[in-house]
Amino acid sequence: MSSLFTPRRLGTLELPNRMVMSPMTRCRSGENGVPTELNATYYRQRATAGLIVAEGTQVSPQGVGYPSTPGIHSLEQVSGWKRVTDAVHAAGGRIFLQLWHCGRVSHSFFHNGELPVAPSPIAINGKTLQFRGDGGVPFETPRPLETSEIPGVVDQYRQGAKNAKAAGFDGVEIHGAFGYLPDQFLQDGTNQRKDEYGGSVENRAKFLLEVTSAAMEAWGADRVGVKLSPSNTYNDMRDSDPIETFSFVVAALSKMGIGYVHIMEASDSDLRHGGKAIPVTTFRPHFEGTLIVNQDYDQAKAEAVLARGDADLVSFARLFLANPDLPKRFATEAPLNAADPATFYGGNEKGYTDYPFLEE
Ligand SMILES: Cc1cc2nc3c(=O)[nH]c(=O)nc-3n(C[C@H](O)[C@H](O)[C@H](O)COP(=O)(O)O)c2cc1C
DSSP states (O other): OOOTTSOEEETTEEESSSEEEOOOOOOOOOGGGOOOHHHHHHHHHTTTSSEEEEEEEESSGGGOOSTTOOBSSSHHHHHHHHHHHHHHHHTTOOEEEEEEOOTTSSOGGGTTTOOOEESSSOOOSSBOOOOSSSSOOBOOOOEEOOGGGHHHHHHHHHHHHHHHHHTTOSEEEEEOOTTSHHHHHHSTTTOOOOSTTSSSHHHHHHHHHHHHHHHHHHHOGGGEEEEEOTTOOTTTOOOSOHHHHHHHHHHHHHHHTOSEEEEEOOOHHHHHTTOOOOOGGGTGGGOOSEEEEESSOOHHHHHHHHHTTSOSEEEESHHHHHOTTHHHHHHHTOOOOOOOGGGSSSSSSTTTTOSOOOOO
Protein backbone atom coordinates (compact mmCIF):
# COMPACT_ATOMS: atom_id res chain seq x y z
CA MET A 1 0.00 0.00 0.00
CA SER A 2 1.41 3.40 -0.96
CA SER A 3 1.71 6.38 1.35
CA LEU A 4 2.77 9.97 0.77
CA PHE A 5 6.31 8.85 1.61
CA THR A 6 6.51 5.98 -0.90
CA PRO A 7 8.76 6.86 -3.87
CA ARG A 8 7.16 6.79 -7.29
CA ARG A 9 8.66 6.48 -10.74
CA LEU A 10 7.39 9.01 -13.31
CA GLY A 11 8.80 7.78 -16.60
CA THR A 12 12.54 8.00 -16.12
CA LEU A 13 12.22 10.36 -13.17
CA GLU A 14 12.36 8.98 -9.63
CA LEU A 15 10.16 10.98 -7.23
CA PRO A 16 11.27 10.49 -3.60
CA ASN A 17 7.73 11.04 -2.30
CA ARG A 18 4.18 11.50 -3.60
CA MET A 19 3.64 15.13 -2.61
CA VAL A 20 3.39 17.40 -5.65
CA MET A 21 3.46 21.19 -5.38
CA SER A 22 0.51 22.29 -7.50
CA PRO A 23 1.14 25.21 -9.89
CA MET A 24 0.44 28.65 -8.43
CA THR A 25 0.40 32.02 -10.15
CA ARG A 26 1.96 34.51 -7.75
CA CYS A 27 2.26 37.61 -9.99
CA ARG A 28 5.79 38.32 -8.81
CA SER A 29 7.79 38.02 -12.03
CA GLY A 30 10.28 40.66 -13.05
CA GLU A 31 9.84 43.00 -16.03
CA ASN A 32 8.83 41.38 -19.33
CA GLY A 33 7.78 38.17 -17.57
CA VAL A 34 11.35 37.29 -16.59
CA PRO A 35 11.76 35.17 -13.42
CA THR A 36 14.00 36.70 -10.75
CA GLU A 37 16.29 35.63 -7.93
CA LEU A 38 13.31 35.99 -5.56
CA ASN A 39 11.35 33.48 -7.65
CA ALA A 40 14.34 31.10 -7.53
CA THR A 41 14.43 31.38 -3.73
CA TYR A 42 10.70 30.60 -3.47
CA TYR A 43 10.98 27.43 -5.56
CA ARG A 44 14.28 26.33 -3.97
CA GLN A 45 12.62 26.56 -0.55
CA ARG A 46 10.03 23.99 -1.73
CA ALA A 47 12.48 21.53 -3.35
CA THR A 48 11.61 18.67 -0.97
CA ALA A 49 8.32 18.19 -2.85
CA GLY A 50 8.31 14.93 -4.83
CA LEU A 51 7.68 17.18 -7.84
CA ILE A 52 7.18 20.94 -8.21
CA VAL A 53 4.94 22.15 -11.01
CA ALA A 54 5.90 25.78 -11.52
CA GLU A 55 3.20 28.38 -12.07
CA GLY A 56 1.24 29.00 -15.26
CA THR A 57 3.70 30.50 -17.76
CA GLN A 58 2.69 32.13 -21.05
CA VAL A 59 3.76 30.46 -24.26
CA SER A 60 3.40 33.76 -26.15
CA PRO A 61 2.46 37.43 -25.66
CA GLN A 62 -0.98 36.44 -27.02
CA GLY A 63 -1.38 34.09 -24.03
CA VAL A 64 -1.05 36.78 -21.34
CA GLY A 65 -4.00 37.41 -19.05
CA TYR A 66 -2.62 38.74 -15.78
CA PRO A 67 0.04 41.23 -14.67
CA SER A 68 3.55 40.19 -13.59
CA THR A 69 3.17 36.58 -14.72
CA PRO A 70 6.14 34.83 -16.33
CA GLY A 71 6.62 33.80 -19.94
CA ILE A 72 8.69 31.18 -21.75
CA HIS A 73 8.89 32.79 -25.19
CA SER A 74 11.95 35.07 -24.95
CA LEU A 75 15.64 34.35 -24.38
CA GLU A 76 15.60 36.52 -21.26
CA GLN A 77 12.73 34.48 -19.83
CA VAL A 78 14.58 31.23 -20.56
CA SER A 79 17.65 32.54 -18.71
CA GLY A 80 15.49 33.72 -15.82
CA TRP A 81 13.90 30.27 -15.52
CA LYS A 82 17.35 28.64 -15.72
CA ARG A 83 18.19 30.36 -12.44
CA VAL A 84 15.07 28.80 -10.93
CA THR A 85 15.67 25.26 -12.23
CA ASP A 86 19.36 25.39 -11.21
CA ALA A 87 18.36 26.43 -7.69
CA VAL A 88 15.77 23.63 -7.39
CA HIS A 89 18.14 20.99 -8.79
CA ALA A 90 20.99 22.12 -6.52
CA ALA A 91 18.62 21.59 -3.60
CA GLY A 92 17.82 18.05 -4.85
CA GLY A 93 14.39 18.79 -6.35
CA ARG A 94 12.54 18.17 -9.60
CA ILE A 95 10.51 20.84 -11.45
CA PHE A 96 8.07 20.89 -14.39
CA LEU A 97 6.80 24.08 -16.03
CA GLN A 98 3.09 24.71 -16.61
CA LEU A 99 2.47 25.96 -20.17
CA TRP A 100 -0.32 28.53 -20.25
CA HIS A 101 -2.42 30.48 -22.75
CA CYS A 102 -5.25 32.44 -21.14
CA GLY A 103 -7.37 32.82 -24.29
CA ARG A 104 -10.48 34.80 -23.36
CA VAL A 105 -9.42 35.18 -19.71
CA SER A 106 -7.57 38.35 -20.63
CA HIS A 107 -8.24 41.91 -21.75
CA SER A 108 -7.27 44.20 -24.63
CA PHE A 109 -5.29 46.10 -21.99
CA PHE A 110 -2.62 43.37 -22.32
CA HIS A 111 -2.68 43.28 -26.14
CA ASN A 112 -2.17 46.88 -27.31
CA GLY A 113 -5.90 47.36 -27.59
CA GLU A 114 -6.58 44.17 -29.58
CA LEU A 115 -9.16 41.74 -28.27
CA PRO A 116 -8.05 38.50 -26.62
CA VAL A 117 -8.61 35.33 -28.67
CA ALA A 118 -10.83 32.30 -27.98
CA PRO A 119 -12.57 29.46 -29.82
CA SER A 120 -15.85 31.41 -29.98
CA PRO A 121 -17.00 35.00 -29.35
CA ILE A 122 -18.43 34.32 -25.89
CA ALA A 123 -17.50 36.69 -23.07
CA ILE A 124 -17.00 35.65 -19.47
CA ASN A 125 -19.83 36.96 -17.35
CA GLY A 126 -17.78 38.80 -14.73
CA LYS A 127 -14.84 41.04 -14.19
CA THR A 128 -11.10 40.58 -14.69
CA LEU A 129 -8.94 40.38 -11.59
CA GLN A 130 -8.00 43.87 -10.56
CA PHE A 131 -4.99 44.96 -12.61
CA ARG A 132 -5.17 48.73 -12.71
CA GLY A 133 -6.12 49.40 -9.12
CA ASP A 134 -9.74 49.71 -10.27
CA GLY A 135 -11.31 46.57 -8.81
CA GLY A 136 -11.41 44.84 -12.19
CA VAL A 137 -13.19 45.65 -15.46
CA PRO A 138 -15.82 43.57 -17.29
CA PHE A 139 -14.42 40.89 -19.60
CA GLU A 140 -14.69 41.66 -23.32
CA THR A 141 -16.14 39.46 -26.04
CA PRO A 142 -13.06 37.67 -27.42
CA ARG A 143 -12.14 37.42 -31.09
CA PRO A 144 -12.73 33.87 -32.37
CA LEU A 145 -9.60 32.26 -33.83
CA GLU A 146 -9.72 31.56 -37.59
CA THR A 147 -9.20 27.86 -38.37
CA SER A 148 -6.05 28.84 -40.27
CA GLU A 149 -4.60 30.51 -37.15
CA ILE A 150 -4.86 27.46 -34.91
CA PRO A 151 -1.68 25.66 -36.08
CA GLY A 152 0.20 28.84 -35.18
CA VAL A 153 -1.20 28.75 -31.65
CA VAL A 154 -0.19 25.07 -31.35
CA ASP A 155 3.29 26.18 -32.49
CA GLN A 156 3.41 28.60 -29.55
CA TYR A 157 3.13 25.60 -27.23
CA ARG A 158 5.67 23.62 -29.31
CA GLN A 159 8.18 26.45 -28.90
CA GLY A 160 7.29 26.91 -25.21
CA ALA A 161 7.97 23.22 -24.57
CA LYS A 162 11.34 23.47 -26.37
CA ASN A 163 12.23 26.61 -24.44
CA ALA A 164 11.32 24.88 -21.15
CA LYS A 165 13.88 22.23 -22.03
CA ALA A 166 16.51 24.90 -22.70
CA ALA A 167 15.61 26.44 -19.33
CA GLY A 168 16.50 23.20 -17.55
CA PHE A 169 13.06 21.96 -16.51
CA ASP A 170 12.39 18.23 -16.00
CA GLY A 171 9.17 18.29 -18.01
CA VAL A 172 6.07 20.34 -18.82
CA GLU A 173 2.44 20.36 -17.78
CA ILE A 174 -0.18 21.65 -20.21
CA HIS A 175 -2.63 23.91 -18.38
CA GLY A 176 -5.87 22.34 -19.58
CA ALA A 177 -7.83 23.42 -16.51
CA PHE A 178 -9.68 26.40 -15.04
CA GLY A 179 -11.18 27.80 -18.22
CA TYR A 180 -7.98 28.76 -20.05
CA LEU A 181 -7.57 28.27 -23.81
CA PRO A 182 -7.44 24.43 -24.11
CA ASP A 183 -10.38 24.16 -21.69
CA GLN A 184 -12.28 26.80 -23.72
CA PHE A 185 -11.96 24.51 -26.74
CA LEU A 186 -12.94 21.41 -24.75
CA GLN A 187 -16.18 22.52 -23.14
CA ASP A 188 -19.29 23.20 -25.17
CA GLY A 189 -20.24 26.24 -23.05
CA THR A 190 -17.31 28.11 -24.64
CA ASN A 191 -16.93 26.32 -27.97
CA GLN A 192 -19.57 26.81 -30.64
CA ARG A 193 -17.24 26.39 -33.60
CA LYS A 194 -18.49 24.91 -36.85
CA ASP A 195 -15.06 23.72 -38.07
CA GLU A 196 -13.08 20.59 -37.11
CA TYR A 197 -12.32 22.13 -33.70
CA GLY A 198 -15.98 22.34 -32.64
CA GLY A 199 -19.08 20.19 -32.31
CA SER A 200 -18.34 16.59 -31.29
CA VAL A 201 -16.21 15.85 -28.24
CA GLU A 202 -13.53 14.48 -30.60
CA ASN A 203 -13.40 17.84 -32.35
CA ARG A 204 -13.46 19.89 -29.16
CA ALA A 205 -10.58 17.82 -27.74
CA LYS A 206 -8.47 18.26 -30.89
CA PHE A 207 -6.75 21.47 -29.78
CA LEU A 208 -5.67 20.08 -26.38
CA LEU A 209 -4.45 16.85 -27.97
CA GLU A 210 -2.51 18.73 -30.68
CA VAL A 211 -0.88 20.93 -28.04
CA THR A 212 0.04 17.83 -26.02
CA SER A 213 1.58 16.15 -29.09
CA ALA A 214 3.56 19.31 -29.81
CA ALA A 215 4.99 19.24 -26.26
CA MET A 216 5.80 15.53 -26.65
CA GLU A 217 7.99 16.34 -29.68
CA ALA A 218 10.42 18.16 -27.39
CA TRP A 219 10.08 15.95 -24.35
CA GLY A 220 8.86 12.46 -25.20
CA ALA A 221 5.54 11.35 -23.75
CA ASP A 222 6.59 10.56 -20.19
CA ARG A 223 7.75 14.11 -19.39
CA VAL A 224 4.44 15.69 -20.37
CA GLY A 225 1.49 16.05 -18.00
CA VAL A 226 -1.94 17.63 -18.47
CA LYS A 227 -4.02 19.37 -15.81
CA LEU A 228 -7.81 19.13 -16.12
CA SER A 229 -10.67 20.47 -14.00
CA PRO A 230 -13.86 18.60 -14.97
CA SER A 231 -15.92 20.04 -12.09
CA ASN A 232 -14.70 23.61 -12.42
CA THR A 233 -17.02 26.60 -12.84
CA TYR A 234 -14.36 29.32 -12.33
CA ASN A 235 -13.99 31.65 -15.33
CA ASP A 236 -17.65 31.01 -16.15
CA MET A 237 -17.08 27.49 -17.49
CA ARG A 238 -19.71 24.87 -18.25
CA ASP A 239 -20.20 21.76 -20.34
CA SER A 240 -23.44 19.91 -21.06
CA ASP A 241 -21.84 16.52 -20.25
CA PRO A 242 -18.54 16.92 -18.40
CA ILE A 243 -18.23 13.21 -17.58
CA GLU A 244 -18.43 12.28 -21.26
CA THR A 245 -16.15 15.13 -22.35
CA PHE A 246 -13.42 14.54 -19.79
CA SER A 247 -13.57 10.73 -19.93
CA PHE A 248 -12.93 10.98 -23.67
CA VAL A 249 -9.99 13.33 -23.15
CA VAL A 250 -8.43 11.26 -20.38
CA ALA A 251 -8.70 8.08 -22.47
CA ALA A 252 -7.14 9.83 -25.48
CA LEU A 253 -4.25 11.11 -23.31
CA SER A 254 -3.78 7.61 -21.94
CA LYS A 255 -3.40 6.26 -25.48
CA MET A 256 -0.76 8.91 -26.16
CA GLY A 257 1.16 7.54 -23.17
CA ILE A 258 1.72 10.87 -21.40
CA GLY A 259 3.42 10.90 -17.99
CA TYR A 260 0.46 12.02 -15.93
CA VAL A 261 -2.95 13.59 -15.78
CA HIS A 262 -3.53 16.02 -12.93
CA ILE A 263 -7.19 16.07 -12.02
CA MET A 264 -8.90 18.67 -9.89
CA GLU A 265 -11.98 17.58 -8.01
CA ALA A 266 -14.85 19.97 -7.19
CA SER A 267 -14.26 22.88 -4.80
CA ASP A 268 -16.99 24.26 -2.55
CA SER A 269 -17.20 27.21 -4.91
CA ASP A 270 -17.74 24.90 -7.93
CA LEU A 271 -20.59 23.19 -6.11
CA ARG A 272 -22.17 26.52 -5.13
CA HIS A 273 -21.99 27.62 -8.79
CA GLY A 274 -23.71 24.54 -10.20
CA GLY A 275 -20.60 22.41 -10.88
CA LYS A 276 -20.91 18.63 -10.65
CA ALA A 277 -18.87 16.78 -8.03
CA ILE A 278 -16.90 14.44 -10.31
CA PRO A 279 -14.47 12.40 -8.22
CA VAL A 280 -11.09 11.24 -9.50
CA THR A 281 -12.40 7.64 -9.47
CA THR A 282 -14.51 8.50 -12.55
CA PHE A 283 -11.31 8.79 -14.58
CA ARG A 284 -9.14 6.09 -13.00
CA PRO A 285 -10.36 3.35 -15.37
CA HIS A 286 -9.60 5.54 -18.40
CA PHE A 287 -5.94 6.33 -17.62
CA GLU A 288 -3.01 3.93 -17.48
CA GLY A 289 -0.30 6.39 -16.45
CA THR A 290 0.24 8.33 -13.25
CA LEU A 291 -2.83 10.04 -11.84
CA ILE A 292 -2.40 13.13 -9.66
CA VAL A 293 -5.41 14.27 -7.63
CA ASN A 294 -5.94 17.80 -6.29
CA GLN A 295 -8.34 20.11 -4.44
CA ASP A 296 -8.61 20.52 -0.71
CA TYR A 297 -6.39 17.58 0.21
CA ASP A 298 -4.82 17.49 3.66
CA GLN A 299 -2.51 14.78 4.95
CA ALA A 300 -5.24 12.40 6.14
CA LYS A 301 -7.35 12.74 2.99
CA ALA A 302 -4.24 12.31 0.84
CA GLU A 303 -3.15 9.15 2.67
CA ALA A 304 -6.67 7.76 2.26
CA VAL A 305 -6.86 8.39 -1.51
CA LEU A 306 -3.42 6.75 -2.00
CA ALA A 307 -4.31 3.80 0.24
CA ARG A 308 -7.47 3.18 -1.79
CA GLY A 309 -5.36 3.28 -4.95
CA ASP A 310 -7.61 5.98 -6.42
CA ALA A 311 -4.61 8.19 -7.27
CA ASP A 312 -0.80 7.78 -7.48
CA LEU A 313 0.25 11.25 -6.33
CA VAL A 314 -1.50 14.10 -4.52
CA SER A 315 -0.89 17.76 -5.23
CA PHE A 316 -1.12 20.53 -2.67
CA ALA A 317 -1.25 24.23 -3.55
CA ARG A 318 -2.09 26.40 -0.55
CA LEU A 319 -0.37 24.01 1.89
CA PHE A 320 2.91 24.26 -0.08
CA LEU A 321 2.48 28.01 -0.48
CA ALA A 322 2.45 28.44 3.31
CA ASN A 323 4.72 25.52 4.28
CA PRO A 324 7.97 25.37 2.30
CA ASP A 325 8.93 22.23 4.27
CA LEU A 326 5.53 20.53 3.90
CA PRO A 327 6.89 16.95 3.54
CA LYS A 328 8.87 17.32 6.75
CA ARG A 329 5.86 18.75 8.57
CA PHE A 330 3.71 15.84 7.42
CA ALA A 331 6.42 13.34 8.40
CA THR A 332 6.73 14.78 11.90
CA GLU A 333 3.07 15.69 12.37
CA ALA A 334 4.20 19.25 12.99
CA PRO A 335 1.74 22.15 13.00
CA LEU A 336 1.13 23.90 9.68
CA ASN A 337 1.48 27.60 8.83
CA ALA A 338 -1.78 29.15 7.59
CA ALA A 339 -1.77 30.68 4.10
CA ASP A 340 -2.52 34.41 3.85
CA PRO A 341 -4.78 35.09 0.81
CA ALA A 342 -3.98 38.83 0.96
CA THR A 343 -0.45 38.08 -0.31
CA PHE A 344 -1.30 35.38 -2.89
CA TYR A 345 -0.97 37.66 -5.93
CA GLY A 346 1.64 40.37 -6.41
CA GLY A 347 3.95 42.12 -3.98
CA ASN A 348 7.36 41.10 -2.74
CA GLU A 349 8.88 38.52 -0.39
CA LYS A 350 6.12 39.06 2.18
CA GLY A 351 3.81 36.06 1.99
CA TYR A 352 6.12 34.55 -0.62
CA THR A 353 9.55 33.56 0.71
CA ASP A 354 9.04 34.45 4.38
CA TYR A 355 6.79 31.59 5.54
CA PRO A 356 8.81 29.99 8.35
CA PHE A 357 10.46 26.59 8.20
CA LEU A 358 10.32 24.27 11.20
CA GLU A 359 13.12 24.94 13.64
CA GLU A 360 16.00 22.56 13.04
C1 LIG B 1 -2.48 31.62 -5.39
C2 LIG B 1 -2.94 30.52 -6.30
C3 LIG B 1 -2.57 30.55 -7.63
C4 LIG B 1 -2.92 29.49 -8.49
N1 LIG B 1 -2.46 29.50 -9.79
C5 LIG B 1 -2.63 28.39 -10.56
C6 LIG B 1 -1.96 28.23 -11.81
O1 LIG B 1 -1.16 29.08 -12.26
N2 LIG B 1 -2.20 27.10 -12.52
C7 LIG B 1 -3.05 26.12 -12.07
O2 LIG B 1 -3.24 25.11 -12.74
N3 LIG B 1 -3.68 26.24 -10.89
C8 LIG B 1 -3.47 27.32 -10.12
N4 LIG B 1 -4.04 27.38 -8.87
C9 LIG B 1 -4.83 26.24 -8.40
C10 LIG B 1 -3.98 25.28 -7.59
O3 LIG B 1 -2.92 24.72 -8.37
C11 LIG B 1 -4.82 24.13 -7.02
O4 LIG B 1 -5.37 23.42 -8.11
C12 LIG B 1 -5.94 24.64 -6.11
O5 LIG B 1 -5.47 25.68 -5.26
C13 LIG B 1 -6.48 23.52 -5.22
O6 LIG B 1 -5.43 22.94 -4.45
P1 LIG B 1 -5.35 23.15 -2.86
O7 LIG B 1 -6.72 22.82 -2.33
O8 LIG B 1 -4.29 22.23 -2.39
O9 LIG B 1 -5.01 24.61 -2.62
C14 LIG B 1 -3.71 28.43 -8.00
C15 LIG B 1 -4.11 28.44 -6.65
C16 LIG B 1 -3.71 29.44 -5.81
C17 LIG B 1 -4.11 29.38 -4.36
